[in-house]
Amino acid sequence: xxxxxxxxxxxxxxxxxxxxxxxxxxxxxxxxxxxxxxxxxxxxxxxxxxxxxxxxxxxxxxxxxxxxxxxxxxxxxxxxxxxxxxxxxxxxxxxxxxxxxxxxxxxxxxxxxxxxxxxxxxxxxxxxxxxxxxxxxxxxxxxxxxxxxxxxxxxxxxxxxxxxxxxxxxxxxxxxxxxxxxxxxxxxxxxxxxxxxxxxxxxxxxxxxxxxxxxxxxxxxxxxxxxxxxxxxxxxxxxxxxxxxxxxxxxxxxxxxxxxxxxxxxxxxxxxxxxxxxxxxxxxxxxxxxxxxxxxxxxxxxxxxx
Numbered sequence: 621x622x623x624x625x626x627x628x629x630x631x632x633x634x635x636x637x638x639x640x641x642x643x644x645x646x647x648x649x650x651x652x653x654x655x656x657x658x659x660x661x662x663x664x665x666x667x668x669x670x671x672x673x674x675x676x677x678x679x680x681x682x683x684x685x686x687x688x689x690x691x692x693x694x695x696x697x698x699x700x701x702x703x704x705x706x707x708x709x710x711x712x713x714x715x716x717x718x719x720x721x722x723x724x725x726x727x728x729x730x731x732x733x734x735x736x737x738x739x740x741x742x743x744x745x746x747x748x749x750x751x752x753x754x755x756x757x758x759x760x761x762x763x764x765x766x767x768x769x770x771x772x773x774x775x776x777x778x779x780x781x782x783x784x785x786x787x788x789x790x791x792x793x794x795x796x797x798x799x800x801x802x803x804x805x806x807x808x809x810x811x812x813x814x815x816x817x818x819x820x821x822x823x824x825x826x827x828x829x830x831x832x833x834x835x836x837x838x839x840x841x842x843x844x845x846x847x848x849x850x851x852x853x854x855x856x857x858x859x860x861x862x863x864x865x866x867x868x869x870x871x872x873x874x875x876x877x878x879x880x881x882x883x884x885x886x887x888x889x890x891x892x893x894x895x896x897x898x899x900x901x902x903x904x905x906x907x908x909x910x911x912x913x914x915x916x917x918x919x920x921x922x923x924x925x926x
Contacts (some may be wrong), residue, residue: 622654622664624708628699637792641768649695665703669713672696680720690719728860729869735761738855739802745854749834753847755803755810756831756839760863763787763797764870764888767844767863773830782807789889797887 629647632638638646656675657664672693679689697714704712730738739761742754760770769787777786782804787797799807807830814832818824821836829838844863852861859865867888874884 624665624703625650625654625699628702631702645691646695646698649692650699652692653696665709667713669716672713673717676717676720686720693717693719728862728865729872730857730859730861730865731869732873734855734857734859735866735869735873738851738857738861741851741854745851747850747854748847749813751806751810751813752831753851755806756844756847757851757866758803758806759799759830760866761870762800762803764867765797766790766867767841770831770863771829771839771841771844775828775830778830787889793889795886795889 628650629643632646633643653675654664656678657667657671660671662671675696676689676693679692680686693714697712697717700709700712700714703709739754739757742748742750742757756770759765759773760767763785765773765787766789769789772788773785779785782799784796784798787795789795814830817832817834817836818828823836828836831839831844833839833843848861848863848866852859855861871884871888874887875881
């Protein structure tokens with residue numbers, strides 16, 4: 621990698637305090653852009669706006685998702701912003717470039733009855749680690765946790781007799797979340813098994829992660845994805861249930877029950893209200909489907925009468 625890109629990555633790590641996942645994303649995006657510049661006999665620090673735009677156009681031509689293209693552009697924009705700030709060049713060639721439009725896909729959710737069935741799957745499926753899996757699913761859903769938040773959740777973060785927890789979200793932003801009575805019961809049933817496994821591994825359970833694997837180590841993000849995927853296969857819903865779908869479901873159910881969008885925003889840890897407002901559209905979409913089904917039923921009945 622270009623030495624100046626390495627310098628920027630070090631800056632993000634040491635000065636900005638970016639997380640490992642954020643650093644990896646910047647590293648991947650800028651490495652790809654650096655290779656593009658090298659292949660076009662161009663020094664990355666001297667690129668002009670039209671050359672950055674040409675790179676972005678190539679990404680789009682490769683059928684890369686619009687969100688991924690915009691993330692790459694954001695990485696490049698940040699890199700040049702850093703160069704300008706520290707007098708490594710006079711202008712930011714990305715200042716006039718806009719993100720490409722992304723389709724406004726509605727989040728994938730489970731409706732209330734589906735969510736209840738999904739949460740009960742560990743009790744009936746007979747796979748993996750039922751007590752841990754139920755506590756994991758319930759915690760993610762009842763508090764609307766991101767996958768990164770649930771894997772980093774430790775026993776030190778739990779308070780209020782398992783009723784609440786301190787969460788460190790994106791950008792190190794902290795918030796308190798609350799668990800339902802059913803979630804508290806599920807965690808209580810899982811904890812003795814967790815402690816037994818940690819004792820076998822010689823690990824101090826008071827400081828360890830709340831959710832662990834069978835070896836007593838903190839559960840990983842790929843591990844959570846795999847667990848949810850296994851139960852999704854057993855669900856028979858015909859939906860791709862992924863970890864973030866539990867968070868989407870939590871937010872949608874709150875909005876559907878009349879909870880104020882700004883309250884939901886706080887509970888989710890969203891920095892922008894517009895991110896939370898998409899859950900109101902999910903509700904409208906459900907109403908449209910119900911309406912359309914009703915209309916088809918009416919037409920069918922009228923057809924039989926005629």
